[in-house]
Amino acid sequence: MDRELALELVRVTEAAAIASAQWMGRGDKMSADDAATTAMRTMFDSVSMEGVVVIGEGELDEAPMLYIGEELGNKTGPSVDIAVDPLEGTNIVSKGHNNAVAVIAAAERGALLHAPDMYMDKIAVGKYAKGLIHIDDPIERTIDIVARANNKRVRDLTVIIQERDRHQDIIDRVIKKGARVKLFGDGDVGASIATCLPETGVDLFVGRGGAPEGVISAAAIKSLGGDMQARLAPQDEEEMERCRQMGLEDPLQHLTLDHLVKSDDAIFAATGVTEGELLDGVKFLGGDLAQTDSIVMRAKTRTVRFIKAHHHLDYKPHLVKNEE
Numbered sequence: 001m002d003r004e005l006a007l008e009l010v011r012v013t014e015a016a017a018i019a020s021a022q023w024m025g026r027g028d029k030m031s032a033d034d035a036a037t038t039a040m041r042t043m044f045d046s047v048s049m050e051g052v053v054v055i056g057e058g059e060l061d062e063a064p065m066l067y068i069g070e071e072l073g074n075k076t077g078p079s080v081d082i083a084v085d086p087l088e089g090t091n092i093v094s095k096g097h098n099n100a101v102a103v104i105a106a107a108e109r110g111a112l113l114h115a116p117d118m119y120m121d122k123i124a125v126g127k128y129a130k131g132l133i134h135i136d137d138p139i140e141r142t143i144d145i146v147a148r149a150n151n152k153r154v155r156d157l158t159v160i161i162q163e164r165d166r167h168q169d170i171i172d173r174v175i176k177k178g179a180r181v182k183l184f185g186d187g188d189v190g191a192s193i194a195t196c197l198p199e200t201g202v203d204l205f206v207g208r209g210g211a212p213e214g215v216i217s218a219a220a221i222k223s224l225g226g227d228m229q230a231r232l233a234p235q236d237e238e239e240m241e242r243c244r245q246m247g248l249e250d251p252l253q254h255l256t257l258d259h260l261v262k263s264d265d266a267i268f269a270a271t272g273v274t275e276g277e278l279l280d281g282v283k284f285l286g287g288d289l290a291q292t293d294s295i296v297m298r299a300k301t302r303t304v305r306f307i308k309a310h311h312h313l314d315y316k317p318h319l320v321k322n323e324e
């Protein structure tokens, strides 16, 4: 997969971000998600690839667009697996909070784990701690390992955790150990990637979140040279069976970064929808002008590009929300 495909995928996330940002703060997460999905689906038609959705909006009977198995692209380019989250942080947008993004991960055909839509336990770190962590280690040991690797004192180490009741024990243990917690409401793709960007001050991501988000994050973490491990967390026998049907013989398998994204030929693209630590949100600058802020990276070359773009919405009427 080449640089051109990476840049084409940014056009797709930009469109999804512009469409959904118009729903910010309107208390309607479904419409925000629909707007992102429709815009993303439309843009995919012109992308030079033979893509197949492996992580999308659901099975064919659940989602009219971007369903698992759907073919995308104009069939002139490489054969790729596509994982999408048109709006990562639906609640964020409906409430006007920070850190919602539109995201796509792509990898050569067969390389992305086909993760069912269920919970997954995850741990992520930046490049200095790569190869040193294990998801089954007690958090206290992991903190010591990452502090040493990142050349920080434990008291200066920051662990980012989604603020959920299920994480209370781990939050208490991080604080007792003397490290810092940084809690976030929604959006664990951005939170896990933050471990790989030293300027965020985040050293370690731990917790249980969506499995699809886990695979998408893994494409970014691979491109940034960091490390991630995971394990699906099926909640009952029915979910165990779903894992098996998706090709995971052992649903509780210890998943390394290379299980999540099997190839080094992977691309991650994201555009901010609302303001965030990683990316600015979509800014409507007056008149028909909208500004987007995106990041795109390729695991093959480890190049990370930040792209600010101005869009004249008079020329993109399909992205403009209809006013009833």
Ligand SMILES: O=P(O)(O)OC[C@H]1O[C@](O)(COP(=O)(O)O)[C@@H](O)[C@@H]1O
Pocket: 087, 088, 089, 090, 091, 164, 185, 186, 187, 188, 189, 208, 209, 210, 211, 213
């Ligand atoms: O809200 P839950 O059930 O704790 O699930 C956690 C998941 O929800 C999110 O915070 C937001 O997901 P949505 O965009 O689908 O609302 C994910 O980033 C995270 O993986």
